[in-house]
Amino acid sequence: MIGFSFDYYVCDTIEEAVDLYGLLSLNGKRVLYFNGGTEILTFADKNRIEFDAVIAVNQIPELKIFTLDDDALYIGAANTLTFIANTDVFPLLSDSCPFVADHTSRNKITIGGNLCGKIPFKNAVIPFFISDTTVIIANQEGIRNEPFLEVYNNGLHLQPGDLIVQFIIPRRVLNLPYYTQKLRKIGEFGYPLIGLSLVKDQGKLKAAFSAVCKNAFRSRQVEDALNDDTLPLNKRVDRAIHNIPCSIVSNLQGSAPYKKFVLKQQLVEALTQLEGE
Structure with missing residues (x-):
């Protein structure tokens, strides 16, 4: 109470x-x-x-929109994770939304809430890190558009009074080859041990991570290592993990060394899958 x-x-x-x-x-x-x-x-x-x-704000029409046109997908911030998970317009996002909480909670949790909440595991919005997403934001000064990575990357970057209205995802990225995974210490529910999503876009890998560090992030240095095809796969993955720009955290879900071990396994699996496309 x-x-x-x-x-x-x-x-x-x-x-x-x-x-x-x-x-x-x-x-x-x-x-x-x-x-x-x-x-x-x-x-x-x-x-x-x-x-x-x-x-x-969940009844404001602009926050409830879910529309696909010739250029982009528009997702209002008040759409629930259950609703998005049941669509097939953006498969990576639909597959990522069930990574959050349980089904009953996802009936209430919104995509904007997953971004702006204090819980650092941004598993539902991880696809936005790697999909050239634009965020529409409103405040008393008006409405502005910002790249997603300027709104959130290793922490939320909003001003007091900012209201997330919509996410705009270019149509060309909606069906890129992808790999996404959320691993828990045990069971089907609870906070993640690690979470990651990768896409292959115009021959290059893009990657975003959750629960590895304190906050979710995307790193160009990590991606440069993953895309260095002069190295064997395992060395690319080792270098990518070495280039993570923040400390890998130890918590109840797992120690930092264990997370690093699991992350390497998952990256090898992701690259094997995506480079076999």
Whole structure:
């Protein structure tokens, strides 16, 4: 049970939501946008966060869009992971969404919430790291487009009051050859030991990782090593792991040496599969 009081607002437009966020913040309120709400409610119940107000944005039409045209796929931030997993428009993304939580939770968790939440395992949005995704963001100053890697790479880079509206994925990348995996220490649920996704785009490998370091990331240095075809496969993988730009973390899911061992196995398997395409 949440042990503090807060105000709950429902907004029907982007402008209404960002203006309300600005007004409440100006009055000294601690404000959160509320989409699926699973993480906010869980953390509040465990006294891990406190806030004075939440702004529900999950009924704003632009945040609910899921549209494919000749150029791109447009995914609103309020689409649930269950909904996306049941589509076949972007297979890598559909295969990645079930990596998060359990089915009941995925009925509430949204794609925007997986990106913006405090839980560092961004398994549902890992495909956006390697698919030239653009993010539409709104705040009181207006609406802007930013490359996904400027919004999130080894941490979230948003300003207070920023509202994630949509993700735009170029149509040409939707059916690239891919490899994706989330490994757990044991069982079918729980936090990941490691997560990774790779695609082969115009003959080059792109790779993104979750649960290896503190935050999810993509690294050009890692990709350069994976794409160095002057080296044998195992040496390419060893060099890629050596080039990881952050410390491999030890936690309850596994020690850093064990994660490195499993990661090498998975990268060898991924490269074997993708280079056999």
